[in-house]
Amino acid sequence: MVWPAIADIVAKVRAGELTASELVERALAAIAEKSDYQAVIAITSERARARAAAIDAAIKNGETVGPLAGVPFIAKDNFLAFGAETTAASNILKGFNAPYQATAINRLEEAGAICVAKANLDAFGHGGSTENSDFMITKNPHDITRVPGGSSGGSAAAVALDMVPFALGTDTGGSSRQPASFSGVVGFKPTYGLISRSGVVAMASSTDTIGTLTRTVDDLAVVVDVMAGKDPLDGTTIDRDVISYTDLPADVTGKKIGVIKEFMAEGVEPGVRAQIEKAVETLKAAGADVVEVSIPSIPLALAVYYIVVPAEISSNLSRYDGQRYAYSTPDAENLEESYTKTRASGFGAEAKRRIMVGTYVLSSGYYDAYYRKAQTVRTKLINEFAEAFQQVDFLVGPTAPTTAFKIGQNTDDPLHMYLADIMTVAQSLVGIPAIVVPAGMSDGLPVGLQIMAPARQDRQLLGIAKATEKLL
Numbered sequence: 001m002v003w004p005a006i007a008d009i010v011a012k013v014r015a016g017e018l019t020a021s022e023l024v025e026r027a028l029a030a031i032a033e034k035s036d037y038q039a040v041i042a043i044t045s046e047r048a049r050a051r052a053a054a055i056d057a058a059i060k061n062g063e064t065v066g067p068l069a070g071v072p073f074i075a076k077d078n079f080l081a082f083g084a085e086t087t088a089a090s091n092i093l094k095g096f097n098a099p100y101q102a103t104a105i106n107r108l109e110e111a112g113a114i115c116v117a118k119a120n121l122d123a124f125g126h127g128g129s130t131e132n133s134d135f136m137i138t139k140n141p142h143d144i145t146r147v148p149g150g151s152s153g154g155s156a157a158a159v160a161l162d163m164v165p166f167a168l169g170t171d172t173g174g175s176s177r178q179p180a181s182f183s184g185v186v187g188f189k190p191t192y193g194l195i196s197r198s199g200v201v202a203m204a205s206s207t208d209t210i211g212t213l214t215r216t217v218d219d220l221a222v223v224v225d226v227m228a229g230k231d232p233l234d235g236t237t238i239d240r241d242v243i244s245y246t247d248l249p250a251d252v253t254g255k256k257i258g259v260i261k262e263f264m265a266e267g268v269e270p271g272v273r274a275q276i277e278k279a280v281e282t283l284k285a286a287g288a289d290v291v292e293v294s295i296p297s298i299p300l301a302l303a304v305y306y307i308v309v310p311a312e313i314s315s316n317l318s319r320y321d322g323q324r325y326a327y328s329t330p331d332a333e334n335l336e337e338s339y340t341k342t343r344a345s346g347f348g349a350e351a352k353r354r355i356m357v358g359t360y361v362l363s364s365g366y367y368d369a370y371y372r373k374a375q376t377v378r379t380k381l382i383n384e385f386a387e388a389f390q391q392v393d394f395l396v397g398p399t400a401p402t403t404a405f406k407i408g409q410n411t412d413d414p415l416h417m418y419l420a421d422i423m424t425v426a427q428s429l430v431g432i433p434a435i436v437v438p439a440g441m442s443d444g445l446p447v448g449l450q451i452m453a454p455a456r457q458d459r460q461l462l463g464i465a466k467a468t469e470k471l472l
């Protein structure tokens with residue numbers, strides 16, 4: 001059964017026509033019924049039921065309840081949350097119970113939302129398919145022989161499978177946008193700093209953002225509205241650009257939209273290209289002023305990303321040393337052996353690969369050749385996007401060169417797997433917001449249109465996305 005719009009659910013809860021407890025039971029039943037897809041690592045049913053009962057009691061007492069009262073959601077398992085372990089899908093965090101919750105989760109709970117489960121991911125967010133999870137591979141909701149995308153693949157699949165009305169993901173280089181495209185849902189990466197990352201397992205601190213996955217842009221706006229804004233626990237957070245993200249300016253007429261030339265070059269699957277071209281034509285017909293825009297350094301973005309991000313990963317993952325978190329090797333004779341054995345057995349192959357690459361590009365003699373050069377090109381990318389936004393209000397393009405690929409298809413060749421990120425990493429390096437809306441199907445698999453806006457124009461971006469969603 002398809003969930004009604006979040007605003008309708010909350011209206012019914014407030015009016016006493018639906019209870020939070022009923023909604024939680026419905027979500028838990030859907031999760032159990034669709035367990036074959038392996039979208040979920042852990043269920044937080046006990047805490048969810050208790051929270052639902054408290055909300056139902058508050059409503060009975062005539063108390064006012066928040067804008068997400070009773071709405072069940074699933075959080076990617078790299079969010080610190082009560083009610084289950086937080087593992088980031090890595091063996092090295094097995095057994096870790098969060099001592100505090102992520103700010104995003106706290107804000108959602110204050111608004112009345114209820115976390116019912118933790119979603120699968122590529123361990124620590126390293127990947128684009130969920131195949132790098134140490135625990136399980138999530139299946140694509142449209143074809144179980146294919147991946148749902150990643151790293152927030154469990155979150156995207158959970159929404160596409162109607163387990164919950166919304167799910168939290170993260171997006172460091174595409175991890176909410178690409179699974180949205182592969183699974184056929186809406187996925188949002190905000191401006192860097194708009195949503196607090198306090199209490200989210202760090203991947204690459206200069207590009208990490210909180211992603212949101214929903215069925216519709218309206219649902220997304222309600223959730224983002226609750227989470228956005230400054231947080232004293234995350235020094236990178238920025239003030240909200242607007243009072244409200246829900247009253248959206250949803251019109252494409254007269255809007256100047258640039259199609260990124262480099263994203264429509266060779267290598268884009270014909271079926272993907274066809275859907276994106278169709279979407280662009282639809283925008284034109286609705287009155288948008290569409291032009292082609294070039295961002296010449298885009299072909300370099302992937303190389304920059306796979307230097308800068310592993311560098312930050314190698315630093316962020318150094319804290320998992322067998323002393324501070326749950327997992328520690330049982331057979332160490334001394335402290336140094338405890339470090340090395342814990343890390344050797346606790347990290348998966350992809351985390352190790354990124355630690356090695358990151359350490360290499362930061363090491364003396366290579367820093368200038370790789371890391372510094374990559375940061376220089378990153379600045380060039382920032383400038384080129386700024387120039388593009390002098391010419392147009394929004395940029396559009398595909399989200400990935402292909403639709404969802406087969407499970408196992410790219411696992412033997414990490415470089416090939418990285419190439420699939422070509423259309424999402426530049427925006428992360430630059431820090432701008434981007435959203436993916438479903439734009440039809442190619443051979444029975446979803447295609448997502450990616451729309452980008454200048455930094456801090458998240459509300460305008462949600463507005464154009466809402467208009468586009470309606471037209472498509």
Ligand code: GLN
Nearest residue numbers: 125127128172173174175
């Ligand atoms: N697929 C990209 C990577 O492997 C993006 C991951 C992410 O955004 N967390 O790094």
